[in-house]
Amino acid sequence: MKYKILLFALIFMSQINAQDTIIKLWPKGKVPNQLVSNDKEIHKKEGILIISNVQEPTIEVFLPAKQNATGKAVLIFPGGGYGILAYDWEGTDIAKFLNGKGIAGIVVKYRLPSDVSQTNKQNVPLIDAQRALRMVRYHAKGFNITKDKIGIIGFSAGGHLASTLGTHFEESVYVSIDDVDTESARPDFMALGYPVISMGPMTHEGSKGNLLGNNPTQNLQDYFSNEKQVTRNTPPTFLLHATDDNAVPVENSLLFYKALKDKGVSATMHIYPKGGHGFSLALNDPYLKGWTALMYDWIVSLE
Template sequence: MGLSRIIAQTKHMKSIKLTALIFLLTTIGMSAQNTIIPLWPNRIPNQEASNEAEKIEYTEDGIIWITNVQEPTVEVFLPSKRMSNGKAVVIFPGGGYYGLAYDWEGTDIAKTLTAKGIAGIVVKYRLPWSKSIIKDKHLVPLQDAQRAMRLVRSKVKEWNLDENQIGIMGFSAGGHLASTLGTHYDEKVYPTQKGEDGISARPDFMALIYPVITLGEPSTHTGSRASLVGENPTQAELDYLSNEKQVDENTPPTFLLHAADDGAVPVENSLMFFSALKENKVPATMHVYPTGGHGFSLGLEHERLKNWINLFFDWMDNLD
């Protein structure tokens, strides 16, 4: 795709207004730094060489859309040392486990966090339908998620972070991955590569934004389920990744956000997870808006939704 065509596609007024507002939020009174780090220092686990190439495209709304992820990374956005409060959020963009809405539910969020002194780390994770994945395709996103948490914790001194205030945030299918990490953080799903792989992968808190939670009928998002476990999964595979069934008393405190009229990922996903958290006495906060649909990201164009990120900041400030 030619550069001129890309530029033309990105001149969608909705996207320009959003980008401009985020730019203002993240440049007033501070200077954020960002860098991209490969997730795996040695051989990428459960993957073989192939002729697949990573694709970066733009949707009609100007959103950066990444598919065929071959080299998973973390993109790290750090606030200035003067602004930093030591907190960090590892972010998993959504995309139905088929692609990643990389800026809309990733870097835009990270930049907004830095304006509050919070480090934002965006994970470009592998997608299970890729032909380069050798086996256990349903575990590949979790492998990358665990590794991302451990990598961030290994950098707390370098990045001026508090190792006990590192949480996660996921959107849609990225919310499923976040809740998978929050309920399967201590399972060994890849061979140890470096010393940091001995560090805990447990998040200190979770924010799940219009998340896929269950793989069971009738409330699952069928596209995410098909991408993750295929068209004919076993009941054991469905139960393992239906995360409302995996909550226990050690699941991290959770912030849930959903719109009641979400036509893609039914609000029952958040309701089921909230119920499981409550049953296990895990601190949880849930906000359900009557309207908003799906995929609204920061919700800046929705009169009601545009304040949700401030609700999240308040919630973070009051965590024990």
């Protein structure tokens, strides 16, 4: 009888550990720029998992088997126009692909700008992005990750957030609260899928409106136009876009590529003639689906 109880306990504990992949970014009561409100986080499955009104930002960690692990990790920022998160389509599905290549995939459930539950809402996604990168670096040993092999990928508005992190990682956008915040927020490499980059004429108006509001100042637009924020310390970048993208014009990637080139930052860009917007892994397109292999080869080339 005692043996059965012990066996049950061991099985129960192993199940807890196997499922314990979601980590809160902030201690309770210490979430920066958070206001007390009646807002509730919403999860809906509509073909894909849609998350909106994020109240408790997290990272969800997907690790490859230890024998397959390369030591590399990629934080993943799903898109959704800064209004929702396409959480599995541009998040967990990407993490699982990376795991198959021996790379840790870490999905960031970041807060979406809100006038109700936040102050200075335009800074909130970047606050969570910086904290997420620092947290992964802080826990790198436990995740079997090499500290200087941590990259990021973002899609659409998530691509804007990723490029914001890649160009604003040194910005002090929140007050340090613990040892996690002693880590660098600089990504070691950056991949951007059909990203919103600019807050200028080539922007995605929905993303711009959700992030900056209806009448942002020119200074605010310039600050979040990431083609204007590239420096020589911006991480090496992989860009992916389709020419026929009618939601986020391909010029966003072109502008960023030119800015990287002008600053001497290593950049790779793949522009497809067709694909539209929001194609994720593009598994049903025999040509477009090859982008994941190209990105993997690029990540390997950085060694």
